[in-house]
Amino acid sequence: MLLRTGIVGATGYTGSELLRLLARHPQATIHVVTSRSEEGRSVSDLFPNLRGQIELSFSNPDTKALRECDVVFFATPNGTAMQEVAQFLDAGIKVIDLSADFRLKDPVTWSRWYGQDHAAPELLERAVYGLPEINREQIKTADLVANPGCYPTAVTLSLLPVIEQGLVDPDRIIVDAKSGVSGAGRKAAIDMLFSETGESFRAYAASGHRHHPEIIQVLNSVGESPVSMTFVPHLVPMVRGIHVTAYVWLNDKADVQALYESRYQDEPFVDVMPAGSHPETRSVRGSNQCRIALHQPHDNILVILAVIDNLVKGAAGQAIQNMNLISDFSEDSGLDLSPLLP
Amino acid sequence: MLLRTGIVGATGYTGSELLRLLARHPQATIHVVTSRSEEGRSVSDLFPNLRGQIELSFSNPDTKALRECDVVFFATPNGTAMQEVAQFLDAGIKVIDLSADFRLKDPVTWSRWYGQDHAAPELLERAVYGLPEINREQIKTADLVANPGCYPTAVTLSLLPVIEQGLVDPDRIIVDAKSGVSGAGRKAAIDMLFSETGESFRAYAASGHRHHPEIIQVLNSVGESPVSMTFVPHLVPMVRGIHVTAYVWLNDKADVQALYESRYQDEPFVDVMPAGSHPETRSVRGSNQCRIALHQPHDNILVILAVIDNLVKGAAGQAIQNMNLISDFSEDSGLDLSPLLP
């Protein structure tokens, strides 16, 4: 019998990507999709790529069909899931939240970065941070998964092996990150118009970005010493893709290439490329892969390059990976996607 | 037992797209891939999106492994397949040629447009033009399939219903076509640099394009009266996608929407959208779909909008569709691809 899934708020890019992936998942079915603004509209009218693949229309979020699901995904703006999750958990329904509501453990920090009080601080500890490369076992038994942010996924996978081993100076970590525009979501905003972002490149939030505390929390949870990181995101005139360039100083000589290969050898979605490679974002487009390459240009500096598709491994694909884990499916079920190049 | 396939000249975009599709085909395996220039190099080194999916390296084109295949694809530049196909046919191996070598029935016309004598004119009649929407039955029994060009696929599907029914003035057909840059192939050419094609738009070959005689030949084969068509292709600053805007004058009142829906109702890869829709190229990206929409802005003029992914339905996907037909597989085997949007 197929796993019954529901998606709350599936009119954005993470929602449409969930639809694309679930439509082909061999062990799951889409039972209901909700949207307040698009109630009654057929899903494939809004997302014409899904014509012929999904027959559903958007339901009102109050539909009881959501209560009939085994797993409910929240693909809502920040601040919504925290108000609604409890009722699903109480009903024994597992929840995977793609928003930021349950990513930070500290409600005060959350409140500072997201500009509102947290509505369900009592659930923060219960939520498992859904990065399988760190928390695979906990995810399997979780009923509330906080799906990681796109930048935190790429940055954490970049740094994980050296942080775990305490190989780098924790006070001097530089992360220069670049994202395609879809990272800003599907909402009307002058700043994200084609005419504002095309044929141009810029940094943003250079003095502080919401994903900074999330990354710090994760890195601190795996390393010995607290890290200090400078994180500057940039906007690339492309739709999909995140590229991370991380700079760290090694405390000592180490065969980092071997370390990364060993750390990720059993990971189905992390690919350590040959030393000296330059991963391209398009090499993972549409897929759940993360590709990583290492460079040591001189001295004791290590440059780590990593790419993911922000909407897949950085959002919906990872959510499916988490669904597979909590459902005891094969971890890559429905995720054997060939990246689209060119 | 899996169908054994070989690809001759798989270093271009149609070749790499064949690799992407065949790597996941449930009934076929890639037995050998050849390239003179890249002999010995691993396929996934050239196409990093295929890392973890294809273990093969490029073989020399003289390898006898090609003779061990059930089906051989030619993804070579024009002028190569016509010199090599006969030996495979003689050995009982089926050939699907993605180049233009066997698309035109008249060797004189071929020679005029492709600038060289045809090396195998005796095979031109034997070759079946691989557009399943017209030639499905002949393809099933063919041993040499001439896979259609990208523009001819999109243009023919746009016009087929009205031409078959003789509903339009055959002397006044306007086709304004737009293609992404990957249509020009993966070869060094100043004109196709990002810096030459980015943030710009232009027509090309407005006085005559190689695909013009191919389209005329197909349309004449299905209609009652010979057609005269003006065809102007344009270059769009995007990688993938073809958009055709066709303008025809209807001889008479007719319910063209119903006609198109009826003509294509059993076609797995042609989607007639609701009247008044505007198909986007991204709605078929990475998939074998063709989407069509009709407009009648006034009088007796019919405007037909159609989109395909030039590398899939316009090349490799259609080649797989043809492979499925000649192999008696389900026509959509290995082609259930979700278009990637955004």
Next chain:
Amino acid sequence: MLLRTGIVGATGYTGSELLRLLARHPQATIHVVTSRSEEGRSVSDLFPNLRGQIELSFSNPDTKALRECDVVFFATPNGTAMQEVAQFLDAGIKVIDLSADFRLKDPVTWSRWYGQDHAAPELLERAVYGLPEINREQIKTADLVANPGCYPTAVTLSLLPVIEQGLVDPDRIIVDAKSGVSGAGRKAAIDMLFSETGESFRAYAASGHRHHPEIIQVLNSVGESPVSMTFVPHLVPMVRGIHVTAYVWLNDKADVQALYESRYQDEPFVDVMPAGSHPETRSVRGSNQCRIALHQPHDNILVILAVIDNLVKGAAGQAIQNMNLISDFSEDSGLDLSPLLP
């Protein structure tokens, strides 16, 4: 003494382009710039390309500084200028309106396409349609100039010589037009996000576009017989540029290349390229040029290719050209701009 100019509503792309051009105009100065939403903000804060070039801040639209101007430009959304123009005309101030408010002579037609009643129908006849290539003399003595739309400018210049001479079948004119995304303006709209328009191509308004009646009105004003035109606009994933591909049937043999060269030989901003050329939008980027090339692929069909920068010759540049004419300046004053290629 410098001409004093004011700009009402300069927060969009036509407004910012006016600012860019006026900042360097040798005979004009920017006296005041207004915006209700950005009142008090420095112009160069909103448009950082103007840092160091313009010291002004946005004023409230009610400022009396507008009354101190010699020429006032309206760069407002449709429906604003028609309510405010009269007071400026009464005060002896000349007005150049870049919106659509005074382009159509018939208020009923205007109302149908723009969804509201016309607030100043009595001014419609007084307004001169500001296409210098047709109305140069009337513009010189006008006090209210209706600056043409971007598509109408490119389409009219494409067809003008053959329409004036009655050389083509007026019932069979096809115009396939393509525009960069900046044509949609600088306003929050999901449809114009980078993520919605990047790496994709589509038609829009194929069943009817606001610029259609404007083009018809202009062509009818210069030709002998009323024309019937099919006009389909498309959206190109680039910021600037319009490319028109027009298809017409010649009534008779004619040396159209010579006709176009002769018609435009004294025009400072229309460049007839050698027969068989393919103009690129980037060849006019940032400049007031229109480039045109002719093709006759067969029979009696004529294909006309034309490009403009939609924000310059299609908007702000043409407005400056009109300002020069009504001010008795050299027509190209301040408009000697080198197109930016690549």
Next chain:
Amino acid sequence: MLLRTGIVGATGYTGSELLRLLARHPQATIHVVTSRSEEGRSVSDLFPNLRGQIELSFSNPDTKALRECDVVFFATPNGTAMQEVAQFLDAGIKVIDLSADFRLKDPVTWSRWYGQDHAAPELLERAVYGLPEINREQIKTADLVANPGCYPTAVTLSLLPVIEQGLVDPDRIIVDAKSGVSGAGRKAAIDMLFSETGESFRAYAASGHRHHPEIIQVLNSVGESPVSMTFVPHLVPMVRGIHVTAYVWLNDKADVQALYESRYQDEPFVDVMPAGSHPETRSVRGSNQCRIALHQPHDNILVILAVIDNLVKGAAGQAIQNMNLISDFSEDSGLDLSPLLP
């Protein structure tokens, strides 16, 4: 009387940009333009944006017209200028070389990075490095100017104030640089096709880039202690623009915003933006400006963001700036260009 200029090898992007700028320079004229491959072809046929602006055709490089010039620009591939410059200097003609031939003082280092012996090591000391913000006085009296590379221009201007003042840890300088594709020049290369670079992002030369030694040489020439810098360039899917993100550790508290403003207050082409700004590459497109903004996200780290147009301040515009200096013209003569946004 106008300064007579000649351009050797003007078929690339730096050459065409020189043509665009010189065509409007009020004090200079283009006397001759050479190209071996395009001899006899009109300049505006190759660069249609220059139609109506430049009447010249390409001459053979052996033309004596070059000897009639006051200033000769070399816009040739690396390795050409060093073989030809001496004859011009001997004839009293000033030379501005836009290639890398005279940028490094040490012929051994040059040879290592450029893969050939240096043909004119005796001229290396005579050449003045043409970054006016450092070497203004020496440039004025130079007869051979080595025009800086695009990355070195942007990186040096980013770091100059803090390096000059010895304010940062010289051993821990990170420069993450991003460039549009035109930086790779106008030459046939598969890697730079639209289809290879569009909708994707990647680093390149992460283990070592030719501009690294050039930057080190410049920084060492202005600072007290030798610097160690990690420099990773990236390729952005856009045509023009460089964005530098530099990370340095301050030795001490310092008002760096005031320092940068003071250091550059008299510089006509360096714009220090308000603290916390995020410069966009499009804000300098087509102009000779460099814009810089500073961030101090925490502790003692300083993040410097800087943008230039790689073809203008990073190449041809800076060459004109140098021409103005050696000709005793106003430094910004012919360079009052409004950046094109959007």
